[in-house]
Amino acid sequence: MEMEQLVALCKRRGFLFQSSEIYGGLNGFWDYGPLGVELKRNIREAWWQDMVASHNELVAPPGAPSAYEMVGLDSTIIMHPQVWKCSGHYDLFHDYLVDCRESKRRYRFDQVYGRWVEAKGQQIFVATEALGQEALDDTLHKALKFFNLRAKQAEELKWLGGIVPLQTPGLPEYDFSKVLGPDAKTLGTLTEPREFNLMYETYSGAIRDENNKVFLRPETAQGIFVNFKNVLDSTRVRVPFGIAQVGKSFRNEITPRNFTFRSREFEQMEIEFFCHPSTSAAWYQYWRDRRFRWYVELGLAGERLRLREHSKEELSHYSCGTADIEYAFPFLPPGEFGELEGVAHRGDFDLRSHMEGKLVRQGDSLVLETGEDGKPKHRGSGKDLTYFDDLTKERYVPHVIEPSAGADRAALAFLCEAYCEDTAPDEKGVPTPRVLLKLHPRLAPIKAAVFPLVRKDGMPEIAREIYTQLKPHLSAFYDEKGAVGRRYRRQDEVGTPFCITVDGQTLSDGTVTIRDRDTLRQWRVRKEDCLAEIRRRLQAT
Ligand code: GAP
Numbered sequence: 001m002e003m004e005q006l007v008a009l010c011k012r013r014g015f016l017f018q019s020s021e022i023y024g025g026l027n028g029f030w031d032y033g034p035l036g037v038e039l040k041r042n043i044r045e046a047w048w049q050d051m052v053a054s055h056n057e058l059v060a061p062p063g064a065p066s067a068y069e070m071v072g073l074d075s076t077i078i079m080h081p082q083v084w085k086c087s088g089h090y091d092l093f094h095d096y097l098v099d100c101r102e103s104k105r106r107y108r109f110d111q112v113y114g115r116w117v118e119a120k121g122q123q124i125f126v127a128t129e130a131l132g133q134e135a136l137d138d139t140l141h142k143a144l145k146f147f148n149l150r151a152k153q154a155e156e157l158k159w160l161g162g163i164v165p166l167q168t169p170g171l172p173e174y175d176f177s178k179v180l181g182p183d184a185k186t187l188g189t190l191t192e193p194r195e196f197n198l199m200y201e202t203y204s205g206a207i208r209d210e211n212n213k214v215f216l217r218p219e220t221a222q223g224i225f226v227n228f229k230n231v232l233d234s235t236r237v238r239v240p241f242g243i244a245q246v247g248k249s250f251r252n253e254i255t256p257r258n259f260t261f262r263s264r265e266f267e268q269m270e271i272e273f274f275c276h277p278s279t280s281a282a283w284y285q286y287w288r289d290r291r292f293r294w295y296v297e298l299g300l301a302g303e304r305l306r307l308r309e310h311s312k313e314e315l316s317h318y319s320c321g322t323a324d325i326e327y328a329f330p331f332l333p334p335g336e337f338g339e340l341e342g343v344a345h346r347g348d349f350d351l352r353s354h355m356e357g358k359l360v361r362q363g364d365s366l367v368l369e370t371g372e373d374g375k376p377k378h379r380g381s382g383k384d385l386t387y388f389d390d391l392t393k394e395r396y397v398p399h400v401i402e403p404s405a406g407a408d409r410a411a412l413a414f415l416c417e418a419y420c421e422d423t424a425p426d427e428k429g430v431p432t433p434r435v436l437l438k439l440h441p442r443l444a445p446i447k448a449a450v451f452p453l454v455r456k457d458g459m460p461e462i463a464r465e466i467y468t469q470l471k472p473h474l475s476a477f478y479d480e481k482g483a484v485g486r487r488y489r490r491q492d493e494v495g496t497p498f499c500i501t502v503d504g505q506t507l508s509d510g511t512v513t514i515r516d517r518d519t520l521r522q523w524r525v526r527k528e529d530c531l532a533e534i535r536r537r538l539q540a541t
Pocket residue numbers: 218219220221251253260261262263264266267268270339340341342402404405406407408409410
């Protein structure tokens with residue numbers, strides 16, 4: 001599947017629109033249309049249902065070290081600025097960017113690649129934002145242009161190695177005089193990399209000064225940590241337990257790209273799971289595997305989904321282990337994967353930071369970061385965020401396992417996986433190409449569509465009756481316009497698992513056909529039994 005086909009379908013059928021499109025759009029922001037909003041809601045609800053609501057705190061699920069509790073939270077987007085100082089986001093949540101003085105474009109430093117080439121006695125580094133084959137084609141094209149060569153003179157270009165990141169040992173650090181920027185025509189137009197904090201800033205209150213500066217949250221997680229004590233004090237939860245939250249997060253990404261994959265406003269589904277330090281390694285394994293299974297159960301099975309354990313060098317300074325659940329999105333070069341969810345063992349870093357102040361790793365331990373004056377760089381809340389186990393009489397700071405998923409990335413992956421093309425017989429039995437979204441029925445925006453075969457003989461009346469019977473219980477759709485084959489195709493294209501058709505036989509025996517989207521199998525049920533039949537089928541998936 002080409003990404004363009006999916007993007008076109010999403011727009012055509014109302015899954016996703018560019019934000020503020022009538023004004024030319026706003027880069028990095030996306031609106032979910034009538035079908036997209038249902039898909040994302042279904043993803044959120046499946047996550048909440050499976051992780052929180054239907055979780056049974058009396059029984060240890062397979063693979064879990066013990067039974068555990070789960071509760072929910074909905075914290076604010078804007079919080080006290082000290083939250084971000086202690087969490088590390090204020091000082092550390094940045095990317096490096098480079099600007100191009102010529103094209104006025106801005107790039108994420110770690111996303112600029114390129115290759116060295118020599119021609120006409122000059123060596124240059126041709127930079128590109130592309131990857132894989134696209135990067136080879138792009139750099140070839142730019143090098144030909146730069147050296148004023150035609151395509152048939154390509155052998156005059158002597159390539160000195162393959163595609164490498166911009167900052168490579170071969171390139172003197174921060175000397176970009178030999179670099180041809182991704183959109184530049186002349187050399188040396190890229191600026192030195194500089195830090196860029198990704199948090200959006202705004203002001204709370206009428207006075208716009210430093211004292212009133214606040215941030216839009218870049219993750220939902222911190223709202224959970226700062227409410228840890230509130231949840232403990234207001235409920236009967238005992239460690240081990242998890243707090244789940246779904247909500248919007250904001251990051252001023254330097255280069256939003258790849259449809260919704262890297263957006264500036266997006267939704268996260270996060271769990272902070274609090275456990276005793278001695279069991280945290282086992283809980284980490286459990287959550288890693290449980291979260292991976294969730295995607296498989298909802299249809300992301302196969303080689304495009306993988307679980308990747310981070311190497312020691314990749315781990316955050318506080319983490320004892322992190323695994324990414326990744327998907328081979330079609331916009332990535334072959335063999336590359338994009339992150340869907342991170343599952344991190346965060347130790348006691350977060351709770352201690354909010355208690356004591358911002359911490360840094362020193363050897364094997366976390367210590368309070370101090371400024372030049374020896375005082376704490378960012379003071380903590382000073383509140384007691386320890387846990388007292390009244391059975392063992394032990395007081396400790398729980399360790400945290402954090403499965404952190406993106407609802408938009410999950411939606412994109414489910415859409416990519418579901419998109420396929422095949423042939424299905426039309427009304428005359430002739431095999432005809434069709435586009436199909438093989439979405440898991442739990443995720444499908446519409447569960448059942450109801451059609452009268454023709455708009456006469458009382459068929460629309462019966463079809464409307466069935467639609468009215470279904471509608472209060474599940475997402476149903478009624479359509480009587482055009483040939484029935486075209487109506488089936490329109491539903492296949494948006495992933496509707498079942499189509500119910502009222503036909504001539506309905507008038508004589510009161511039965512209707514139900515058609516399965518994937519197998520195209522059709523069977524008859526009594527018209528009164530449609531709701532029970534669709535429900536039964538949905539539950540069986
Ligand atoms: N609390 C940990 C945390 O926020 P993260 O890896 O930065 O970790 C977690 O984000 C998930 O949020 C990612 O795996 C991804 O699914 C989603 N996410 C992060 N940045 C995103 C962006 N710019 N656009 C869409 N989704 C994003």
